[in-house]
Amino acid sequence: MxxxxxxxxxxxxxxxxxxxxxxxxxxxxxxxxxxxxxxxxxxxxxxxxxxxxxxxxxxxxxxxxxxxxxxxxxxxxxxxxxxxxxxxxxxxxxxxxxxxxxxxxxxxxxxxxxxxxGSSEPPTPSRGPGEDLVKESVELVRDLMKQFKPENVGIAFNGGKDSVVMMDILQCAMGREFLSQCCVFHLEAANEKEFQEVVMFREAFAKEKKLSIVRSGHKASMKECLAQIKAMKGIQVAFMGTRMADGCHQRTSVERTTAGWPDLLRACPLFSWSYEDVWGYILTYGLPFCELYSKGYTSLGSADTTLPNTRLCRVDGTFLPAWELVDGRSERYGRLNA
CATH class of the missing domain: 3.80.10 (Leucine-rich repeat, LRR (right-handed beta-alpha superhelix))
Known part of the structure; x- marks a missing residue:
């Protein structure tokens, strides 16, 4: 109006x-x-x-x-x-x-x-990521969506901090209705034991956003899980919360999957983001996150092989929250198999 x-x-x-x-x-x-x-x-x-x-x-x-x-x-x-x-x-x-x-x-x-x-007191200045970084991510999403219909888009959401930020970027770029038209999915590899806190958070997040999360069912590998999702929903592009710091084989923010994987375009809006950027964004805009991050966990993997990050340990044996980690390069120190 x-x-x-x-x-x-x-x-x-x-x-x-x-x-x-x-x-x-x-x-x-x-x-x-x-x-x-x-x-x-x-x-x-x-x-x-x-x-x-x-x-x-x-x-x-x-x-x-x-x-x-x-x-x-x-x-x-x-x-x-x-x-x-x-x-x-x-x-x-x-x-x-x-x-x-x-x-x-x-x-x-x-x-x-x-x-x-509007309030009597100005807000506390936040440490959100640089505006250029956010703009780059938003434009990546909008440019890609000129090529695909929402029903051919998959969004990987496991409930971790990166996927939460990615979902917000997608919503900001395309609107909430767009998310409801896409295939939001979760891959469940047989060798991964999830934290119950992660499962509960993912379900609560989906309920709040009015999303239905498609589950792959327990398969032997992530490749098989992704192949099943593609066969079920016909997705052609998959948005993922992968960052460069994750040490994966992906070299750019948008690439086709490599040989042996289901043929898809992998799009990673947060590819150039740092650990500090992710937490700065979450705290700035008040995004929800799994409670384990408040207990010193900085990277959530299998419950059998993931512990709070030792870099956050206090003298009394308790842990600082994940966003207090000084050096993001030690993000995966709680992963026993990292």
Whole structure:
């Protein structure tokens, strides 16, 4: 829904789940068209409210007359781009029910933009990953989805921290309805014994997101599990939470499976993310996670061969939470078979 204030100084209001990034980009085109037509109306203020499907508002930086932006309850907002340094006319941003990272807030402050928070106290600055990294992941998903229908898309979800972040990136990029149209699956290899806490978390997550998780059934290997999922659902691309640091054979974020595996395109939106990036994102946006991470587990494998990370052990024998790990390179120190 858009409402405009006449008399030359225009206020544009966008509200509701139907608002998309493309509509925000459309404001810039509207402004340019108005200028070409010698229209005296200028966009001075943009209000975004309850826009759950807006992820990127960087296009607002191209509205040279923009002076004020109000953002209320836009839970999927992740990218602001050069908003702040550009346009130079921007003087104030009002925030309520919407999270910006510490780096984003600092950029606005450095540009002398006044930030007005909806609550009496400003939020604690977060350490979320760099905006460019998030934008790269979102664009990877959107570019790939120009090639595939949702019913041919598989999403591997085991309940670990990486898969939680990947699910959020997918939702931010494509919307919650997109997730419900894809095949969300979990591979159950026979030699893996799951933590009960992981199983319970995965089920609770699926219930909250209103997703049905397809299970492969216990097979001898991950290859057989994936082959069964492909045969059952006809998926052509599989999104996975794999990162470069996992030490797998994958060399880029998007590759075909290697010989011997079911023929699929493997897409890894978090491929370039570090351990610190993952936890920064989870904590910044308040994503849910398995309780084992609060007990010192940093990488969840089989329950038979996974322990809390010794790098997080306190003097009294208890453990710091996973996000307190100083060096992400020691992420797998709790894996006995790593």
């Amino acid at each position: 858009c409402t405009s204030e006449p008399m030359g100084d225009e206020v544009v209001r966008l509200e509701g789940c139907s608002v998309t990034d493309n509509m925000v980009e459309g404001l810039c085109k509207l402004k340019n068209n108005s200028s070409n037509n010698n229209n005296n109306n200028n966009i001075r203020c943009v209000e975004l409210e309850n826009c759950a499907n807006i992820t990127d508002i960087s296009a607002l930086a191209h509205i040279a007359t923009l002076e004020e932006v109000t953002i209320r309850n836009c839970s999927s907002l992740r990218i602001i781009g050069s908003l702040g340094p550009s346009p130079p006319s921007l003087r104030k941003i009002r925030l309520a029910g919407t999270v910006l990272t510490g780096a984003q807030l600092q950029k606005l402050k450095d540009s002398r933009v006044e930030i007005v928070f």
